[in-house]
Amino acid sequence: MMTDFIFFLSEAITGMRRSGLMILISIATISVSLIVLGMFLLMSANIANLGDFMASKLEIRLYLRQSASEGGESDLRARIAKMKEVKSVKLVTRDQAWKKFQTNYPNMPLADWVRSNPLPDTIYVKLIDQKDIESMAAYFRRMDSLIDDVVYGGVIAQQIKTVSNFLRYSGFVLVGLLTLATLLIVMNTIRLTVIARQHEIEIMQLVGATNQFVRWPFLIEGLIIGSLGSGVSIIILKFFYVFFVQWFQDTIPYFPLMYDVNTLRTIYLMLAGMGVFLGVIGAFIAVSRSLKTTF
């Protein structure tokens, strides 16, 4: 068994050395495909994460009319605070909001081209139970003429969910096409080493080699190509993502980016699995065609 394995491995390596450049192209193709796939997975994970983040905020925002007086506001707040579904009520005045905006986004020269503060006074309502969020939002909308608009995380979370679903389904198509293209390239690469060894395969079959035995070196070759290809893609993606997260945090602070270690590990493992799968299946198909023609 061990003798066989060493033989197969050395056969695989000899085969790869003979068709060097094509092997490199194959590895690069797998890498590029898996990088695209990986970016896509990271994007989906982030959008899903954003949706969760939004939904987790048990908060309803009541934007008040510009004309609202201080007195009307505090009366409204008091009435809301008395409701049994409400946990807390907080007022953020337009001046406070404007200042906060300017500190959060110092790079945005909004003040230069907006003459006066465009933000409304806002009442933030926190609920005890997330379940009530829709009915409460609907209630607030009809509650008082002071309330101009009602926004709650649920709506945004819902919209993000729609986007993320759309991405997921279009992603399946994308992943499918990429997989197919990569598979074809890997298949043709290994086909070249198979053809280079056609003579050898024929002799192997003449001296009584089983198809299984003939196949092994090529499967190992596919496995190596797939592993190297996915390895390269994972390293590049890891660096890219770390860099991306830093850049994004600098540009838009407090944005809920996904950097959960487990999720990232799952994504990288998926890419590794995909690379190995592509390499081995490609090799299998490439060599099977040769096994058929000899009989």
Add this chain to the structure above:
Amino acid sequence: MIRIKNISKVFPNGFVALEDVTLHIGRGEFVYLVGPSGAGKSSLLNLIFRSEVPSSGEIYIDNFALNSIKKNQIPYFRRGIGMIFQDYKLLPRRTVYENIAFALRVMHYSRARIRRQVTQVLELVGLSEKLNHYPSELSGGEQQRICIARAIVNNPPILLADEPTGSLDPDTSWEIMQLLSKINARQTTVVVATHNKSIVDDIRKRVVGLENGKVVRDKELGPYEG
């Protein structure tokens, strides 16, 4: 050992390679298949080796009924048959040792056993000192010896040779035939397809004559012709 019953082989283009051939070859026999090119010698060997299937008729080799053999059994069947070719079919990028060891690797032999058997067979064919040479460094006769060594290294009960002396000079041809006789003396059944008249007439064995795909004569110790 080899039983061939009413075999016909018709190729898709309509060419009849063999027609109603019936032939029995016993254990330990040495048989020449003779006849002009296209008489069906190679086709018959290919049918025995199961690299082709007959259009009709039956073939039994040892315990194998080739008409009903399963595809995944073919490799195991072939391990019982050594095959020698006019063009040797050696792997150019492998040494003599590797070329012969190849046949045993396929059978999952251990490294030590491979070394032992290859050494033995190289001694038998008289090329022990060429172990680490590449086929291109050897003469035609030496390459044919390596091919024979590969065919018999696992002691198969049957040895088939398709024009083994086809590209060799008379002296070397003679040596190769002596070697095949020596192998036959170890109870290996040997079938040689050849049109080398002088060899067949000098080293007298059973002769089966083929013409246009039919057996036209079958003589113990017969000469090449009639």
